[in-house]
Amino acid sequence: MIKKLVNKSFFNIIILIFIYILVIGDSATNPPIYNMLRGPLGKTQYKPKFSGHDTFPFRYAWLPKLVNYLEDGKAKIIKESEKERLQTITDFGVGLNMVKSIKHWSIATKVCDKNFNLTNFGKQLFSKKKSFDPYLERAETLWLLHWMISSDETLTTWYYIFNYHQSIIINKESLINDIINVGKFSKWKGLSPNTIKRDIDCFIRTYTFSQKKGEITEDSIECPLSELGLINLTYTKGEFEIQRGPKLTLSDQIFEFALNDYWSKQKNQIITFEKLMYDYSSPGKVFQLDEKSMEGFLDRLERDGKNFIFNKGPGGLKQITKVNKISENQLLKNCYKKVA
Numbered sequence: 001m002i003k004k005l006v007n008k009s010f011f012n013i014i015i016l017i018f019i020y021i022l023v024i025g026d027s028a029t030n031p032p033i034y035n036m037l038r039g040p041l042g043k044t045q046y047k048p049k050f051s052g053h054d055t056f057p058f059r060y061a062w063l064p065k066l067v068n069y070l071e072d073g074k075a076k077i078i079k080e081s082e083k084e085r086l087q088t089i090t091d092f093g094v095g096l097n098m099v100k101s102i103k104h105w106s107i108a109t110k111v112c113d114k115n116f117n118l119t120n121f122g123k124q125l126f127s128k129k130k131s132f133d134p135y136l137e138r139a140e141t142l143w144l145l146h147w148m149i150s151s152d153e154t155l156t157t158w159y160y161i162f163n164y165h166q167s168i169i170i171n172k173e174s175l176i177n178d179i180i181n182v183g184k185f186s187k188w189k190g191l192s193p194n195t196i197k198r199d200i201d202c203f204i205r206t207y208t209f210s211q212k213k214g215e216i217t218e219d220s221i222e223c224p225l226s227e228l229g230l231i232n233l234t235y236t237k238g239e240f241e242i243q244r245g246p247k248l249t250l251s252d253q254i255f256e257f258a259l260n261d262y263w264s265k266q267k268n269q270i271i272t273f274e275k276l277m278y279d280y281s282s283p284g285k286v287f288q289l290d291e292k293s294m295e296g297f298l299d300r301l302e303r304d305g306k307n308f309i310f311n312k313g314p315g316g317l318k319q320i321t322k323v324n325k326i327s328e329n330q331l332l333k334n335c336y337k338k339v340a
Helices: 002-029 062-071 075-079 085-092 096-108 120-126 139-150 156-163 172-186 193-207 224-228 252-263 273-278 291-304 328-335
Strands: 169-171 231-233 239-242 270-272 308-312 318-322
Touching: 062 075, 062 085, 062 096, 062 120, 075 085, 085 096, 120 139, 120 328, 139 156, 139 224, 139 252, 156 172, 156 193, 169 172, 172 193, 193 224, 252 291, 252 318, 252 328, 270 273, 273 291, 273 318, 291 308
Parallel strands: none
Antiparallel strands: 169 239, 231 239, 270 318, 308 318
């Protein structure tokens, strides 16, 4: 009897080892993230984008200047910048490649549409007539611009890092390989490692300070979004760290704007806490919040009680309910109200 049990146990162990080898072998050649890629990047019709910025992050003056340019009725000139190169180079005071980059970032940040029609968002932020931040000086504007860029799946590298990348450490070489493997699995066309590398370099320069001889000066700030502190340098060459957790300059009003924008793309009136934390394009992902920080934002919205209710049910179930429709205009005004 004992002998039979020993033989049976031994046989079961052999079977388990065999299954384990099969599973590990399969995951080594096809990592789970590629086999189970969901969300926008996993859709068959998805078209990746790794260019348009001409390797330049946007500068402080670019977006306000572009908005003012369009307000002056010069949309046709900027649309045809290739033909009108001398005019646009003179008007913006930069080279043609930078003009292309200005066009790219104005669309990516949603200050204008693809036909260079000014959006309400762009006018409210940067209009020379009356706007909240005509010279791009406020942290609120930086968070709004970051939200617009990184919640948009069409900007592949930005979207992948903030919505898909699991580790807080970004290794440039590993990231290039990850994106290439995702692209192969999803059958993206025209993948070029060099193009992806340039896009990643631009991403890193968008969110980090450049250093010369270890010092950070005014010239180190290549892009305003580096002030957000979302990505930091590490001591290892080619590695950067995502700052996941509380965000000291992210106000409740900016969070509510993002929450409402995210909600506008959902079908349900009630959303779970987990979805708000971990869903693609969610505030939890795009702002890289931890659960404690997220709960803090929702608790304060609940106390305000005007637009959202945060319910904490039995068994740890947490849900958020939207109770009022809110206009983007009003939410933007709230973002720039002085808090006593």
